[in-house]
Amino acid sequence: MSAHMLLPTTSNLPAPRPAPGRSHTRRPGRPMREQGSSPHEGERLRPLTRGQVEDRLQELGDLYAEVSGGGPWAWNQARAAFLRHLAADARRPGFSLLIAETTVLTGCAYGFPMGGAGPWWAGFDGDVRESLLRRVAPGRLFVVSGIVVPSRVRRENQGRAWNLARRLQRRLLADHGAAVGVTLVEARDAGMVETLMSWGWRSAGDDTRTAGPPGSCRVLVLTAGA
Known part of the structure; x- marks a missing residue:
């Protein structure tokens, strides 16, 4: 069974427009305040045990559906698919899930360490697989299977x-002493590829943006510390 990266479906939404009547003109001599979370205001990250993951499955499903958007039908479909994907990955040896929270759950990411054999490698081109195994010591390759933000x-x-x-x-890579993170992305999902690359991921093979045939995948890698 292959595991592909899951991201909520709103990754290409445009940035919100300023509210009517509000001026966003920059004043001379004053630096523009950068928007978004600061290093001192970010959410707290912590891992969940397998038991805690099981206890919070419904909450994690709600988070995924909430950030995915869409109507009730899409909400239920996305939520159900996410929970199936998460439940399958949670059975893998070494599975790990991190949550981000303030007073509420705001995000999560999960994955599992990858060995030199197993059905997950079926989505890899042979040359890419051999290249990864040559550059990464056994036990230091980690599959990042889902990020929900x-x-x-x-x-x-x-x-x-x-x-x-x-x-x-x-944090996922650091907690497992992994040197490289790896994930599979549907080749035609240009939005997901673009989002991951904006977070530091890079193509493991030929770095082209050409969409492949239906069902084909791209292999993306992330160096620890990126």
């Missing part, structure tokens, strides 16, 4: 170290 995290300050998605993926 609000739309603002996907469209604002993507390159900042304190961007919530970057904090989550960096």
Whole structure:
């Protein structure tokens, strides 16, 4: 069974327009205040045990549906698909899930360590697989299977170290002593590829943006610390 990266479906939403009647003109001599979370205002990250994941499945599903948007039918469909995906990954050895929270749940990311064999490799080109195995020591390759964050995290300050998605993926790798993160993305999902690349992910093979045939995947990698 293959595991593909899951992101909420609103990754390409445009930035919100300023409210009518409000001026956003920059005053001479005053630096413009950067919008979004600051390094001192970010959400707290912490891992959940397997039991805690099971206890909070419904809450995690609600989070995914909430940030995905859409009508009731889309909400239920997206939520159900996410929970199936999460439940399947939670059975893998070494599975780990991090949550981000303030007074409420605001995001999560999860994945599992990858060995040198197993059905997950079926989505990889042979050359890409051998290249990864040569450059990464056994046990130091980690599959980042899902990242769930609000739309603002996907469209604002993507390159900042304190961007919530970057904090989550960096912490996942660090907690497992992983050197490289890896994920599979549907080749035709240009929006997801663009979002991940804005968070530091890079193509593991030929870095082209050409959409592949239906069902084909692109392999993206993330260096620890990025």
